[in-house]
Amino acid sequence: MLSKSLIEDVLTAALSTGGDFAEVFVEDRFTNNFTLQSGKIETCLTGRDFGIGIRVFMGLQSFYAYTTDHTREGLLKAANNAAQAISGNKLIQLAPLKHETIETIHPVQLLPHEVDKSRKAAVMLKAYDTAKSYHSSISQVTVRFMDEEQNVMIANSEGKWVEDKRLRSRLAIQAVAVRDNKMETGFYGPGAHQGFEFFENLNLEHYSNEAARIAVTMLDASPCPSGKFPVIIDNEFGGVIFHEACGHGLEATAVAKNNSIFAGRLGERVAPEIVTYIDDGTLTNEWGSINIDDEGEKARKNVLIENGILTGYLIDKFNSRRMGMESTGSGRRQSFRFAPTSRMTNTYIAPGKSTPEEIIANTEHGLYAKYMGGGQVNPASGDYNFAIMEAYEVKNGKLGKPLKGATLIGNGPKTLQLVDMVGNNLGHGAGMCGALSGSIPVNVGQPMIRVSEITVGGTKGE
Known part of the structure; x- marks a missing residue:
């Protein structure tokens, strides 16, 4: 490229x-x-973005220009311009540049630019028609299609x-159900580190x-009561709680500045023995996967918590200096406009031995969170507040009526310690994560888990 x-x-x-130290990112x-809305393509945006970022270190100072x-x-x-921010006395010699060939561990069959837009529109129309015809109460369906090709040189x-x-x-699918002046929304947004073959195999x-089913189901949901209950959180995007409330606390961006509850605690027990927490950028074709990070380090599997013991952090090149530890291939950025920092890839709780049926049957009274919604987290403390998109009561070891207006309120590290059952049905959910170095694709994941107690905020007045 240069x-x-x-x-x-x-x-x-x-x-x-x-x-x-100096770095060029192209x-x-x-x-x-x-x-697509109302069965028609409403927006069609195609673009190209090109640029170069230049970063310079001097000791524990970092400067960036693009x-x-x-x-x-x-x-x-x-x-x-980047160099002018530094005033040092010692000039170093460049090491000879050695071009390294990177093995692609996420195979691609169909490049986006080789696929006609009509084939992409056909995918959207099929998703729209399927969701719209699910039930007569579905009043609106919105389908969003995204593909991208990013070429980088470091x-x-x-x-x-x-x-x-x-x-x-x-592909992101949102369905709205309306009945008797009530309106509910359902959403699913699968993604992958793949080309157009992802849509063909989806x-x-x-x-x-x-x-559509989520939206329709929640039309008949009862108001959720408030209180402290055992909570069963299902797999896939259920992992967003620990991504936000624990994962960010394991990034060197927070740890190096002692702004994390996990700082200085390697080797300590931070969770029950049944909990192992992993960040793995090598999972084949997963949405958050990488071949190399945005500092040129190869993707790897980083075990952060093993059988309840804190074993590692996610570390980028600059924070490795602060911490005196090696990079873990975790330097990521949204684009050339951002300097990289430590970020997650595919972060998940490893599967346990319990079946979902056993977890539900062993819960006398509580809440089942099937699909999580959005939330807020204080990254320094891990305090969180998350909405549940689809929830059910659990009574006498069985699932009961659907509940609306449910939120989970707690502290990530403390919630981690209260996990008392881990299922065997690991699943991953695609999302976007925003932080210091911009918005990047990540997977959150887990099998079904049970937390012995979480504060549940219910519908007002209940």
């Missing part, structure tokens, strides 16, 4: 005032975003020089019907 000699000149300019991204000017003059200007003063092609595809009927 010649070797130009890369070397840019890195040299970035180090010209005494920096001890990105060329192609995106398609379509929206530009969309890829001429030699433009790149050297950006490099010098080079640094330590001799690293790698290139990578990332393909991602996602079980459209399942996801479309589920979005």
